[in-house]
Amino acid sequence: MNTSGHAADAVRDDTGGLRLAPFRGLRYVPERVGSLAAVTSPPYDVVVRPDGLLELESADPYNIVRLILPQAITAGTRHRKAAATLDRWLADGVLAPDPEPALYVYEQQGDGVLQRGVIGALELSTPAEGVVLPHEDVMPHVVEDRAALMRTTAANLEPLLLTYVGEGDGVDEVVGRTVHREPLLATTTEDGFHHRLWAVTDPAEQATVAAKLGRHQALIADGHHRWATYLRLRGEHVSPGPWNYGLVLLVDTARYPLRVRAIHRLLNRLPVAEALAALDGSFRVRRVDRPLPAALEALAAAAAGGNAFLLAGDGPFHLVDRPDPALLDRTVRADRPEAWRTLDATVLHATLLEHVWGIPDAPEDIAYIHDAAAAVDQAERRGGTAVLMHPVCEDVVRDLARQGVTMPRKSTSFGPKPATGLVLRSLALD
Structure with missing residues (x-):
């Protein structure tokens, strides 16, 4: 990934913490779809199949579920179908890249919850490095499927949800200023949650966010299989580049506590x-x-x-x-x-x-x-x-993760989860 002049360079030091870079997000063009709410989806593993899948497919011909859960007889055909669909939507102007690299402030509000975080391209690290902490085991067949889809589409189609414990520092200040600006998009999904997204393109603000996050480690709240997929695909591309990064949403749980469900x-x-x-x-x-x-x-x-x-x-x-x-x-x-x-x-x-x-x-x-x-x-x-x-208490999850002990797969469900389809990352653009 070419991070020249971007936030990633601001934390190339010895902090050993999170390294978040801006990217040119792919987003739906509002005039080309029925509504932004109609093209979004829950994360791929939350979609209840087959009923929920059919409902999402019928909501809008451009619903993101056609990319994250493409339907065909064989796995290879499914993945190629998703790649062809993505290429067609880009060519037809259904999806379009933002003009310049950005970090994205994302807000969800509903059911008594207000959650804000920052979406960016995170430099990947192994569990041994202690920067991103997994807390659950993964299923090899799911990682293989997600890797094949990501490899074929050359895209991160939905962000992982990572949490860190902030210190009321510069990240919160940047987020606080950003949410008083006009958002890139605002929509309300069927579950009643309101979603808003802003682009942070100012180099100084990007540098502030990156430098402060460089002091922290993060816990994977949702997306263990996609994180394992990121690491697998990074191993297939030995040269530094876009595969060294993955799309994430980072939420400060000291400021915005998540709910933990079973x-x-x-x-x-x-x-x-x-x-x-x-x-x-x-x-x-x-x-x-x-x-x-x-x-x-x-x-x-x-x-x-x-x-x-x-x-x-x-x-x-x-x-x-x-x-x-x-x-x-x-x-x-x-x-x-x-x-x-x-x-x-x-x-x-x-x-x-x-x-x-x-x-x-x-x-x-x-x-x-x-x-x-x-x-x-x-x-x-x-x-x-x-x-x-x-459900398990978050403190138990974090304590085990810090000890390097993973819980049985699918032990927890942190939320609210980011809606899929609001911003995507194309590796071809990086």
């Missing part, structure tokens, strides 16, 4: 009756005949006292808690910190999925769904079992 599991081939029968004697099981919100409250109360899960798929809910300590001792690794050993996700994967239920770690057997109601609905339609989880 990610639920859908066991496609395990009926609830079989799941419950296998638990006999190893967990306490109680039937919960309440609506979903009340059942989740019961789960939260149980989780306060130890590992707890809510099973669904046959009508009622089933609260599963109080695992047999001897069973945990046999099935959970002893060479990890206690905070990791007692995670619900650890017990679910090591004890329940692997030992009690014998569920293979394969996408056809386990699906990961962010929305609890969607997980229950799909379990009931497929005759499977939804395993509803209680």
Whole structure:
């Protein structure tokens, strides 16, 4: 990436922190689409398929889901279709690059939350360097798919969500000044969230943001698979250049705390009756005949006292808690910190999925769904079992990450997540 004269040069020192560079963002041309809201999407892994995918595709012929989740029979055909679609939209003026490199201030507001952060091209670093801290394991097949899509399109189609703990320094000052200017775009998505985006093109402001971020490390809040994809593709391009950078949104959680939610599991081939029968004697099981919100409250109360899960798929809910300590001792690794050993996700994967239920770690057997109601609905339609989880505290996540300990995949869902489609990064422009 050519960073000459840009913010990245301002932090080429020995701080060893975050190195954020401006880039020429690709954005929708408002006159060419029905509305900006209609062309946006949640991140690719939050889209509930197939219903949510079809809804997004029908919202607007240029919805970003056609790039992040292209539909075709084979993987290779899907990725080539996305690349051809991107090229066609650029040629037709549906998408266009901004005239000069910028950092972008992004604001989301809704559901009692105000979140602001900075979008830019972040220089990549390995976990050993301790600049960007992952906290979850990844699934190789997902990284392979995202890498093939990114490689074929030569684009970062959606930003990762990274958090850092600021000091009320220059970044917040630049953001505060920027949000009083006229935004590049403003839209309200179907979930009621208001989105605004500004470009920071002043070299002095870019340098201030970059220099202050150079003092910090960041936690990956959302996008572990895309971060692993960035690192893989950087390894394929040995010369310094655009593949050394990846598109991110950095949020100061000291100023704008994120919400942490759970990610639920859908066991496609395990009926609830079989799941419950296998638990006999190893967990306490109680039937919960309440609506979903009340059942989740019961789960939260149980989780306060130890590992707890809510099973669904046959009508009622089933609260599963109080695992047999001897069973945990046999099935959970002893060479990890206690905070990791007692995670619900650890017990679910090591004890329940692997030992009690014998569920293979394969996408056809386990699906990961962010929305609890969607997980229950799909379990009931497929005759499977939804395993509803209680969220982990952010302090636990950050502490484990700093120790270099990764949590089981899809353990957390930080939010609000950035809307996909507001600004993209083309590697060809860098």
